[in-house]
Amino acid sequence: xxxxxxxxxxxAMVLFASAPLVVAGAPFEQTMGLVQKIFYYxxxxxxxxxxxxxxxxxxxxxxxxxxxxxxxxxxxxxxxxVVLFGLIxxxxxxxxxxxxxxxxxxxxxxxxxxxxxxMIYLAYLLVRRFGGPGSEKLAGAMALFGMANVxxxxxxxxxxxxxxxKTSVVMTLAPGMRAAFxxxxxxxxxxxxxxxxLRKRLEDRQATVEQLYLATED
Amino acid sequence: MRQFLRVAWVVMRKDLTVEMRSRExxxxxxxxxxxxxxxxxxxxxxxxxxxxDASAGILWIxxxxxxxxxxxxxxxxxxxxxxxxxxxxAPSDRPAIYVGKLLGILVLMAIVEAVLVPLIGLLFxxxxxxxxxxxxxxxxxxxxxxxxxxxLFAAMLVRARSRDVLLPVLLYPITIPVIIAGVRGTxxxxxxxxxxxxxxxxxxxLVFFDVxxxxxxxxxxxxxxxx
Amino acid sequence: MGFDFDRLVVDDVSRHFGRRRALSRVxxxxxxxxxxxxxxxxxxxxxxxxxxxxxxxAPTSGRVRYGEHDARAAGPMLRGRLxxxxxxxxxxxxxxxxxxxxxxxxxxxxxxxxxxVDGALANAGLADRAGDAVSGFSRGMRQRLxxxxxxLHGPRLLLLDEPFTGLDDASxxxxxxxxxxxxxxxxxxxxxxxxxxxxxGLLDEVAILREGRLLAVPRAAGPLRERYREAIVEAGAAxxxxxxxx
Numbered sequence: 148x149x150x151x152x153x154x155x156x157x158x159a160m161v162l163f164a165s166a167p168l169v170v171a172g173a174p175f176e177q178t179m180g181l182v183q184k185i186f187y188y189x190x191x192x193x194x195x196x197x198x199x200x201x202x203x204x205x206x207x208x209x210x211x212x213x214x215x216x217x218x219x220x221x222x223x224x225x226x227x228x229v230v231l232f233g234l235i236x237x238x239x240x241x242x243x244x245x246x247x248x249x250x251x252x253x254x255x256x257x258x259x260x261x262x263x264x265x266m267i268y269l270a271y272l273l274v275r276r277f278g279g280p281g282s283e284k285l286a287g288a289m290a291l292f293g294m295a296n297v298x299x300x301x302x303x304x305x306x307x308x309x310x311x312x313k314t315s316v317v318m319t320l321a322p323g324m325r326a327a328f329x330x331x332x333x334x335x336x337x338x339x340x341x342x343x344x345l346r347k348r349l350e351d352r353q354a355t356v357e358q359l360y361l362a363t364e365d
Numbered sequence: 366m367r368q369f370l371r372v373a374w375v376v377m378r379k380d381l382t383v384e385m386r387s388r389e390x391x392x393x394x395x396x397x398x399x400x401x402x403x404x405x406x407x408x409x410x411x412x413x414x415x416x417x418d419a420s421a422g423i424l425w426i427x428x429x430x431x432x433x434x435x436x437x438x439x440x441x442x443x444x445x446x447x448x449x450x451x452x453x454x455a456p457s458d459r460p461a462i463y464v465g466k467l468l469g470i471l472v473l474m475a476i477v478e479a480v481l482v483p484l485i486g487l488l489f490x491x492x493x494x495x496x497x498x499x500x501x502x503x504x505x506x507x508x509x510x511x512x513x514x515x516x517l518f519a520a521m522l523v524r525a526r527s528r529d530v531l532l533p534v535l536l537y538p539i540t541i542p543v544i545i546a547g548v549r550g551t552x553x554x555x556x557x558x559x560x561x562x563x564x565x566x567x568x569x570x571l572v573f574f575d576v577x578x579x580x581x582x583x584x585x586x587x588x589x590x591x592x
Numbered sequence: 593m594g595f596d597f598d599r600l601v602v603d604d605v606s607r608h609f610g611r612r613r614a615l616s617r618v619x620x621x622x623x624x625x626x627x628x629x630x631x632x633x634x635x636x637x638x639x640x641x642x643x644x645x646x647x648x649x650a651p652t653s654g655r656v657r658y659g660e661h662d663a664r665a666a667g668p669m670l671r672g673r674l675x676x677x678x679x680x681x682x683x684x685x686x687x688x689x690x691x692x693x694x695x696x697x698x699x700x701x702x703x704x705x706x707x708x709v710d711g712a713l714a715n716a717g718l719a720d721r722a723g724d725a726v727s728g729f730s731r732g733m734r735q736r737l738x739x740x741x742x743x744l745h746g747p748r749l750l751l752l753d754e755p756f757t758g759l760d761d762a763s764x765x766x767x768x769x770x771x772x773x774x775x776x777x778x779x780x781x782x783x784x785x786x787x788x789x790x791x792x793g794l795l796d797e798v799a800i801l802r803e804g805r806l807l808a809v810p811r812a813a814g815p816l817r818e819r820y821r822e823a824i825v826e827a828g829a830a831x832x833x834x835x836x837x838x
Contacts, residue, residue, distance in 0.1 A: 211588045267538040274535065279526030280609060284589050285535075288521060292514065292539050295581055299542040299574055306566070307545045361608055368701060375698045379684070386686040386725075450648060451682035455699045456672030456745075592649050 152344070159341055162334035169327045185243045187327060191335035192235040193261060197297070199229045199339065200264055203271070204294025207287035216354065219283050222290060224346035226271045228339065233265035256305040263300050267293035369464075372457040376465025380439070381472060390438045391476055398431035398477050402484055420489035421551035425507070425544050427481055428474065432511055433533050435473050436519040439466075444523045453590060463586040467516045474508050496554050499564045503554070506571035507547035510578060511540050517582040521589045546570045595669040596748055597659025598624040600645070600780055605654035606804075607640055614640040616804040617654070622782065622797070624748070627775050629791050630784040631820055632801035638784035639679065641801070642751045645782065646676045658749070672700065675747035679754055681738035685727035689718050689737055692726060693744065700745045712740035715770070731758035739767070743774075750774060752783040756790050768794050788817045802827050 170187050203225035209218035240258045241251045252258075271293065274286040384390055405423040409416050443449045452462050482500070486493035493500060518535050522528040550567030553560040600622040607615040615637045622628050630638045643649040644656060647663055647670065656663040658670060683692050693712055697705035713719045716736040726734060735758060742750065750771075756764050768790060771781050775796070785791050792815065800807040800823050807823045 211585060214588075263538060263541055270534050270538055274525075274531060277527045278522075278531060281592060282525060285518075285521050285525060285531075288517070288585055288589055289535055289539075291585065292578070292581060295577055296539055296542065299570070299577075303542040303545040303570060307549060357611060360611055361613055371701065372699060375695065379687075379695045382691065383684055383686045446682065446684060447678065447680035448682050448684060450678065450680075451676075451696070452699070453648060454646065454671055454674070454676055455696075456668040456670075457699070457701070458668060 155337060155341055155344075159334070159337045162330070162337060166331060166334050169330050172327065183243075183247075185239050187331040189236060189239040189243060190328070191332045192232045192239070193257070194332065195335055195339045196229055196232040196236055196261065196264070199225045199232060199343075200268065200297065201294055202343075203229060203268065203290045207290035207294075211284065211287045211291065217351075219287065220347050220350035220354065221343075222287060223275065223283075223350060224343050226268050226275075226286070226290060227346060228342055229268040230265065230272060231342075232339070233261060233268065236261050237265060254308060256301070256308045259304045259308070260300050263304070264293065264297065267296070369458050369461045372455070372461035373464040373468060376452070376462055377468040377472075380466065380469035383442070384469075384473070390435060390442075391473065394431050394435045394438070394473065395477050395480050397434055398427045398481050399484060401427040401430050402481065402488065406488060415489050418548070418552040418555070420485050420491040421548045421555055423489070424481060424485045424551060425547045428478060428504075428508065428547075429511065429537070429540070429544060431477050431481075432470075432474055432508075432515060433536060435477070436470060436512075436515045436536075437529060437532055439470065439473070440519040440523050449520070449523055449590075459587040459590065460583045463516065463520065463582060466520065467512055470512045470516050471508065474512060478504055478508065491555050492559075496559050496561065496564070499554050499559075499561065499568065500551065502568050503547055503550045503564065503571065506568055506575055507543050507550075510543040510571055510574045511536075513575065513579045513582050514539050517586060517589070520586070542574060543571065546574070595661075595666075595673060597661060597673070598748075598778075599659055600749060600782075601657040602641075602645070603655050603657065605641075605644060605651040605656060607637075607644060607649065607651050613804050615644070615651070615801075618801070618804075618806050619654075620799055620806065622780050624778045624780055625775055626796050627771060627781040627783065627794055628797045628799060629795035630782060630799050630801065631786075631788070631791075632784075633824070635803075636801040637804040638801055639753055640804075642676070642678075642753050642782070642784055645749070646674055646751050647671060648676075672745060673748040675742035675745070675750045677739055677742045677750075677752045677755055681734050682741070683726050683734060683738055686725060688723050688725055689713065689716075689729075690722040692737065693741060696741050697744055702745055708744055712744055715743075716740045717766075732760060732763045735759060736763065736767075739770070747779070749780045750782070752781070752785075754785060755783055756785055756787040764790050788820060792816050800824070 166187075170184055203222050206218045206222035206225060209215050210222055237258075240255075240261070244253050244255075244258075245251050267289070271286050271289045274282050274289055276282075278285050402423055405419075405426065406415070409419045409423070440449075443452075453459065455462070482493055482504075485491050515532075515536050519532055522531055522535075525531060546567040550564045550571070553563035553567070602618055602620045605615060605618045606613070618637075618641060620628075630641065632638055640649065644651050650664070658666060658673070661670065663670070684695070687695065690709060690713065693709040694705055697708055702708055710719075713722050716733075716739070718733060718737060721729070721733070726737065729737070735755070739752075739755070742752075755767060759767060764787075771783070771794060775781055783791070783795075795816070798816070798819075800820060802824060805827075807827050
């Protein structure tokens, strides 16, 4: 266990223990009241989902072009986290939408783009699982292409939406909310780093086991 | 550079020659595309009137489905004779082989679209001659975007398990911007008063997509195809 | 014709697929004008080794050198000096014999493609069937055509995976003569085969693979079949002893 790991775990625990208090202490938003507070979970998760998508894409590129097995391990960890945080986004989004607009799903540009990105990385995991031998490279290409696709997805979904006029979500943060918001972002960010490190470590261990297994045959 | 183009041309010519012998893929893919149109027509047309913009959507969905089918069948043929290995053994830049295969797929899809567009015009009274150069531009840019990613994925899936289902699983999410742009651009053209600036916007987006993804595919073809 | 080499060096090459060890620390050397036979039971790793030598597969450890050129560093030029006749023959059944050869000639950028193709067809004894689709050929005919395809560009290193399967007596002997001719011209020929009788008079050197490892070949004179069997049996006994000792 690296030296930074234990402090990181402690920090995450502290942050998450105090997060509900911070969130409860933040002022109520005028129109939506209590329900709006789900955003303290929704937005950081979305930010980290995108960050993870880029981490996965870049790691996959390094794996493909430099043939670095370590990069592939980072990629699979990041890919799983995209799906995990994406799930949080896609569950909290509709929950909020139901209360705010009365419908479970809105073809909101950001939510739709997130759904698309989520599906791309879900496909990434599917390929790794069911592609058979050599599927790491296939998945790597998928992650790279998915990352390159992010701007196109955003632009096309955004302009596709304007033809179906619906209210978009524009959040302006009142000063009191800002503290709570950034607190949650920090908490989620630390959680992300923890999970990524743990997952990569698991992959590292697995790779070591494979190597040992092969070495016994010599 | 000349060698690159020569290799691509030779590969494309070979693919077209092989296909012309039996014409199996061309016939079945065109027929499949036409069936798609019919299925969607029955689903989306009520009392003889199609939903607004249905014709554009049906056109592009059929292109996507037929394209996936054509890609799968073309590479299944290569897999059957393991000739992709022989191609990889050639002393040429490997991306040239990718370009050759891509050109062959583009020809196939052009044939499919040449049948689909008049069909859509006929069945849905779509004004396909309203702004023909925009329509052609959208179809060309969109097909290139779809085919460039599709050819790469289909080639790399040749040696994978579950390749039949994995191709659509991988291809569709990545090419959704192409579908969105194609449908919205075509719908803009098919409107009562064609919206040219809108079509130009979507066509430009497609061109950007093409540039980015053809480049990416050329870069990643060799690392992906070598073990 | 810039790139060439006169010696093939396989240095401690291993290759594994997940947990399965296909090749384990194989080392061998081969000079120009040699025919090396790659023998061994099924699943011994012969095809894997051939795939690595043809640059289609990369070893997970160890290196392969063609002359002074390392396999990884050498680019497309190296592939122009290699010929592979795989188990699958790499022929397009829908095309005619001539079209198949012409495609590969053009793909390889060879000069005077027409002449080379005519020569190849004559060598294969298929000049009269040049305009027929390959789908109608027998296995033996396809094999001959595939061999000529592998030789079209005059490779320095020729790799053959089970070249004698499906060949009748006459074709088999014709192939033996062809390979001898190539060897005399200075090519390196590596053939993986099960056909020990045909290989008998043909092979200059022998490498026996078993479960991914290279076995020592008994130097004793005697028919190839006997030496092969001895080596395999000895290896099996050694493995059993090791198992008991643990």
